Amino acid sequence: MELTVKRLSECTLNQAIEVWNKGFEDYYVQIVMTVDTFLARMVAESLSADHSFVAFDGDEPVGIILNGIRTTNGVKTAWNGGTAVAVSHRRHGVARQLLEASIRLYQEEGVSRATLEAFKQNEKAIALYRRMGYEVTDQLVLLESSEAWQSGELPREDYTVRWSGPHEAARLPFYNANAAWQTGWQSLKDGYTVIASDSEGCPVGYALAKRVYDASGEHVSTILYQCVTSPDVTDAGGIVRLLCSEVFAGADALRKRAFNLSKTSVCAEVLTAGGFTVAVEQVKMDKSL
Incomplete structure (x- = not known):
């Protein structure tokens, strides 16, 4: 051949x-x-x-x-x-x-950097990527829930939230540019950013998300792509719960998903505690050039 x-x-x-x-x-x-x-x-x-x-x-x-x-x-x-x-x-x-x-x-x-994701069980593909110089750099999960969002305890500090276009996330000094490709702001042209700020107006966290509508304009699901806090905060879990409560507001009876989150992230921990379950596991692989 x-x-x-x-x-x-x-x-x-x-x-x-x-x-x-x-x-x-x-x-x-x-x-x-x-x-x-x-x-x-x-x-x-x-x-x-x-x-x-x-x-x-x-x-x-x-x-x-x-x-x-x-x-x-x-x-x-x-x-x-x-x-x-x-x-x-x-x-x-x-x-x-x-x-x-x-x-x-x-x-x-x-x-400078090549990246990809592969299903965790696709061992043959992962082995081939390794032979081509890729290394596993993260474990990713797709979480989902159709139950009412259980926020748990929200932070006691006086935070404010505002909604904006997805590009606003990229301007934050703690924006996660190394997240899985499809969770980056560039892939969310029809999505939005929710930014949480402290009492002095300093951003402390953000979420990138998208609402999905059917042909009649009905809101049928919400997808979360990133939920990240500043490394300087002391209540990362509380801020993530606040941001997720904003993202999933009005979606209690709807399908809710979180796409390609790092398995060890605070967000994955918070969502799991709030009733989300793992639907898919992938590995993120990178190669330096």
Whole structure:
């Protein structure tokens, strides 16, 4: 088998959709896409057709890798937003060639850090990423609940909260730029930031979140992406509970999720205590370039 690797920008949309859906047909979660959902994801998550690759066996697309590049706080970071190989062509080095092409591109583009997430149980993929120089840097969880939010004890200090656009979080000195790619403010163009400040007006914490609406405009779920406090605070748990109470206000009977939080974070601890349960576990992997 002689593989050819092309940039996604050189391929047709139908070729990209075909190989994406073939590669993920037996995956842990359902992520089959249409042309419309594929294009929407590319835009929403800053993925680039020029930076992504498709592998061909002759004229047949058999593997795909989606990549995006962002600069945050002066650090140029590349994200692998999905690697898929058709079942018929696995164990033939297709994924390795796609990763090699991507890493060469990262280097050409001056990327300092490459990052990705993988399902914790996907041991074969994790082993391949390790061979390519990636290391596990964090354990991530997706938490969810459909029960009323149980805030627990809220802080006694006089904090104020305000809502703003997601970009406001990036201006805070304690913004977590190393969080999982999809939880960054750039991926939340239709989301919002809730910022908590102390009695002197100094920001002490923030939450990045999004409300989801159905076709009739009804609020059907709320998703939390980040909830972080300043390293200088003494009541991180209380501030996180305050911010989560703001985010999940009015969503008691609705589906509530927290996406790709660090498993050891204060936020994950607070949400678990408030009735959330683990739905998915992933690992975050990084590679220095």
